[in-house]
Amino acid sequence: MSVSDRLKAAGVTLPEARPPVANYVPYVITGNLLFISGQVSITPDGLIKGRLGEDMTIEQGQQAARACAINLIAQMQAALGDLERVTRIVKLGGFVNAAKDFVDIPKVVNGCSDLMVEAFGDKGRHARSAVACPVLPMGVAVEVDAVVEFA
Amino acid sequence: MSVSDRLKAAGVTLPEARPPVANYVPYVITGNLLFISGQVSITPDGLIKGRLGEDMTIEQGQQAARACAINLIAQMQAALGDLERVTRIVKLGGFVNAAKDFVDIPKVVNGCSDLMVEAFGDKGRHARSAVACPVLPMGVAVEVDAVVEFA
């Protein structure tokens, strides 16, 4: 199954890759590695804002993290032209907007990790860090950056 | 002196490499680089939870960071089979669960950095970032991820 078919099966329509909100670029290639800028939780319907442990459920947080995954994949498509060129999702850095008593950060970031595995199969199995922040850009719930290996 | 002998001299017994707590893998290899997932402060006795500047001393924070180092080294052992294959600890990303008036973050992360140098000598001297988080997964005190070069 192609990555494109897997995304369809997961019910995902890739949006246009988003331009950065500030003076940087969405990705840089060095050697066979693609470094992707932190993608925030935004969908065609707008920003997914909120703080876990305060005004969002874990499920809502997972949907926010899934939106980050979709935006990361859209950047891979823009950078590589063909998602079949992805040979491995190497590392995700997950940042969750969370109140100080919210400890289920890994469950939230799984919303991003799960879609990577759905889309890329074993090539989508990645190393990861997942931490909390007191706030994130524009008040979004989740931001995730990535290192991707490609051929 | 071998890394194994250095670890013994430091009083460290490597635990089994820990499985990830969510849908990711503990490490990914790309080229001659090993990207290791964020390792939290956990020992065979359980999680080291707490927040610096609130309910932990700096010394307790350093012990938590040292536990992260031990877990990172256990992942290197699992990934490479032989710690002598490590040619350089390239980068550590340290995250400390801290109250907003706690500024001694570097001292805490030294608990991890010091063991890297004890275990690997000059090869253990690494680049590093060290920042605070309002909370960390499962309420742990410290999380550290790593990039390691190997032969």
Place this chain on the structure above:
Amino acid sequence: MSVSDRLKAAGVTLPEARPPVANYVPYVITGNLLFISGQVSITPDGLIKGRLGEDMTIEQGQQAARACAINLIAQMQAALGDLERVTRIVKLGGFVNAAKDFVDIPKVVNGCSDLMVEAFGDKGRHARSAVACPVLPMGVAVEVDAVVEFA
């Protein structure tokens, strides 16, 4: 125009590369990549401390981020001997000391990003993540780490 001329045009005098404040090194080279430790907002006049959304304006935050950029470039100079060897600023990781209702994190980190582009032109256009922290080492306002490609 050389990087050195561009820095002069931007009114920047590079300081000596700063020694790390703890048990790590300011940079590590692996292959053609330079990993630089998190550089904090410090100038020859001292630390730029503060928390965005509490006791600093966005403009002051941007100046703090610019100080991080200058310190990163000083490390590149120390590591490579000649800034013309930089072929690409690959990735910046920006951490802003911010109150939980401060959402203009990208604007602050632009203080660092803008100087990279001023100094290196298109080679300075980088991938980036930008997040908030409840506090940073020694109470500084901004910390930024970097991955740089060189020849």
